Amino acid sequence: MSNQLFNLLDEPWIRVMDKDGAVEEKSIYDVLLHAQDYLRLAGETETQNLPVFRILEAILLAIYAKYDANGNFDPIEESEDASKRWGELWEHKHFEEKPLREYLETYRDRFWLRDDQYPFMQSIKAKDGTDYKTSKLIGELSESNNKVRLFQSRLGEGKEKLSCAEAARWLLFVNAFDDTSAKAKQKGLPSPGAGWLGQIGPIYAKGDNLYESLLLNLVFLNDDEVWNEIKPTWEMAPRYGERTKIVPPNNPATLYTTASRRLLLKWNGDKVVGYTSLGGDFFDKTDYFVEMNTAYRLDKKSKSASIYLPKKIDPSKQSWRDFKNLFVESSEDDHRIPGVIHWIRELQSDGRLSNDQKVTFETSSVQYGNKCFFINDLTGDSLTISTALLKDENEVWRIMVEKAVSLCEKMANEAGSCKYNIALAKGVSGDDILKKERAQGKIAFYDRVDIPMRIWMNQLDPNTQDQKEELENIKVEFKKGADDLINEWVGNSSVGALQGRMVKGRHYSLPESINWFMWHIHELLKGGEKNGK
Template identity: 45%
Template sequence: MKTPEFNLLEEAWIRVLKDDCSEEMVSLPEAMIHAHEYRDLCGDTPEQDMAVLRLLLAVLHTIFSKMDEDGQDNVIDTPTQARKRWRALWEKGYFKEDVIRTYLEKYHERFWLFHDQYPFWQIPEAAVGTEYTVAKLNGELSESGNKVRLFPLCNGIKKQEMEYAAAARWLLYVNAYDDTSAKPKGKGLPSPGVGWPGKLGLIAAVGDNLFQTLMLNLTLLKDGRSLWEGEDKPIWEREPSKKERQEIAVPDNLAELLTLQSRRLLLKRDHNKVVGYYLLGGDFFDKNLAYAEQMTVWREVKEKDRKFFTPRRHDPSRQMWRDFGSIFVESGSNVRKPGVVSWYDTIATEMQWKIRPIRFRIASVQYGDKDFFVNDTFSDSLAFQGELLLQMSRPWQSRILDEINKCEEVAGAIGMLEGNLAKAEGRDADIVYAKELFYDRIDQPFRRWLMEILPETDDISKTCKKLDEIIQMVGKELGEEMVSNAGEAAFAGRMKDDVYYASPEAYNWFLGKLHKIYH
């Protein structure tokens, strides 16, 4: 077969969404050079888009940490310089073509998808690893020899072969989210866990177009405050490691972290199609204290002699707005905001943005037992006025958290009502479903309410009262439906554990609980 073949700097492989809602495939440089003309990435899944976004950010961070917006050598050495560099790029409104191409062309040989020595994000030595088919490479299928999807999105020939462009996208996906099912070839080697992004609760800021999205996530300062310690060294500027399952130190530069070789991979091709791949475990590090990562939500961990933060995966059963406090509000030492959120605080202050909507997107892969296989994928987004994130909006942040807590209390009351009605009917309760039904009904009203808040002009009490009325109405309507559906048996009621349960009493208790929550 021809080698080298399919250079990612020349071939079209990244899928983007245009302003007219049509899709287009472009090369790696074009995705950045024309980013201001595209609405967004438009890959096969939101999780794949996150992997592609991280690659684009690695390129941009490597360039603009060392050069100014016009491509002149000028290494960032102060926080003030970083903020000014970002502002100059933002106000230009696009990335200069010669700056992007001049940098990437220096590493042209490292971007061949198929190459005897340096296949992109792969190593030839991976050929001794576990062999998988295209059905495992395709994240929409995620099949292995031991697990076949009953209702796959792709069938027939698409489960047997793949075009080079699609294989390039899914290569990034597998490196990011691969499960733990592969067995090591060497003896006594530690488990690297899933791919690094698979360990995270991924989050990214979203702008009006792809250029803005890239810029909003281009964290030239770590956590919006401090300089990066090391010089950017993305995977194409380094000699790829050939060791299987290698524990490394947490990278001190963003480009290396964004292009972490979580898996040693090698694509397998036949007749100009990819038909499978080989895999070995790759680089990994302790996820605790890995604060260089800018695109994850965090949770606090307390041990006997210390406390620290570790990445928190998203819970697919929770709407994103329910985690507003743990993502967007640094209310104390027990909360750590994602780096991209802190970075937004910094640039919004620098730009003196007032009324400006911002949207954040989350995505994650859900794994089965011990991360041994992929169960499902999950994504969500949340939009609101960016001013809510700033220091001046602390009173608003506090009241929003209060409103979310009230919703949690109403959900708990709905669950209790379901439990009491089940006892009155003589059936098993489905409390989880009852709560999910409530959250489903208030989901869009809450999102609209949050988006419509104008912190500088709106009255906090009046705005919150408006939401309170909506939530109480939804809660009462759902409670009435539950009582009605319980039927005559529940109305008559029954004794259980020396307590009499009946739907009228259950509903009256529920109304009393609602009144207590909101008055």
């Protein structure tokens, strides 16, 4: 009797949002054949959407590296072919059924969620791994076996038994973002680290619908070279070894489907009631640029040649504050922009995207506790800009935006210093407390200018606007943000802060602190240094 259950090609399991805002579960076939009719993926969390999205991307890469938009066999062999293929798909507005079914039916047996041989993104050898409840599988809970979260999004049977559909989604999440708490069964094996997506700073391009989003992230070139091979792991024999160091995947489809964990779902009838886990595949990520959806930073700790590593996301920073690392090529070679942004820039320069095309870039990541031993939080942000800003000839505009962000950072530092000085004037003491006051001042300034910065970046248009005028416009918003803070701090002042006090031979008071802040802001806005030189 067959133990096969729930084939992901046909069964509804991917949550999508339609154009009316309704959320439904759809099969892989339904999602891809009607991607133009859906706004986006709509899983329980954005971090759950990412690995599901990458499965779809792996399928599309495997197909359209070989077939044109109409489903005719026509492999991409030259870099010029890649841009043309992408442009044809963009104009086609939907994916043809013929190439999808011809490809996916070849590997139908690799898409069963439950199977005695090849369960989807699982390993039958994982049955000897660490035993977990479904509360650990559910990413929005991520409970260990020994510690229950105090505040929970679900209770009782809702976290003890999962439908096939939800279990499939969280299965991909665990493979992508799992922590390092599981112990090795075989002694002496190295740690594979957190799941791959937990080791990078994921950033994705989002279009007006799911079809556009899938295409914007469908990168056919690696640094202007055609990928040597596009091969998802379901085209390959499965690996079973625990904590296996592998040769780094040489194409996105393999990377997106690499098993960083050996997982096996546990069943009670047609419900998932837990899973077992072993460490899976891992590889050296030094100077590894196959990952298209992360920025890279120069490893300043390395004493050898220049080494680049994926740049993780700082959850305390708004995405626009990272504009330089994401959108501006480094003249000092201290970073590399994400491959997907480089790809979109090439498409824009090739005329594949219109000058008024807006794209939202979304970040989504998991924040871990000590040594990635447990998951602390799920975070994300977004930034919408015109793709015209990414064109080669508009580099001066990107540098202008970078200067605006840098100016904002300097003003935020001054706000932090002002808050620190006011705290001293109030009689606050203690290095940790004062450090917190400084940080709160910086955060307060960023909060004041956050929405104006997003609006400003969204409406920037190198084709119709004057660069100097736009820089002055955002400076006005910075000044408003500083003035708002001053009014707030003055309004909340105390008699003690007004009078001030001596601290280590220097007098601090609210009026003095505000005057220093105003002077520094004035100097920064007119282009001077804060010391007046």
